[in-house]
Amino acid sequence: MLLYELVTNAVKYGSLSRDQGSLKVEIEGDEDAICLRWIETIADAKARDFAEVEDAEGVRSGFGSMLIQHCTSVLGAKIKREMLPEGLQMELRIPG
Secondary structure, X not given: OHXXXXXXXXXXXXXXXXXXXXXXXXXXXXXXXXXXXXXXXXOOOOHHHHHHHHHHHOOOOOHHHHHHHHHHHHHOOEEEEEEEOOEEXXXXXXXX
């Protein structure tokens, strides 16, 4: 569900909603944890583009954010999300 929500947001509001957008997902694992890095990039993005989406669509406190928070809690995962001018960057560490 977590990945489905992230992909849906990227298609609706993020990098995959623009012609110049891209999405890169990196997954690494060891004995202690699995680390997933989510990197959205939009070549012609401006920081205000994302601020408007967050405010207009309620991304910060909407259902999707609650779902992500719930999923990470159930998994015992730690999440770092950062909205940069070029797009969303997220790291999810799930203990092994």
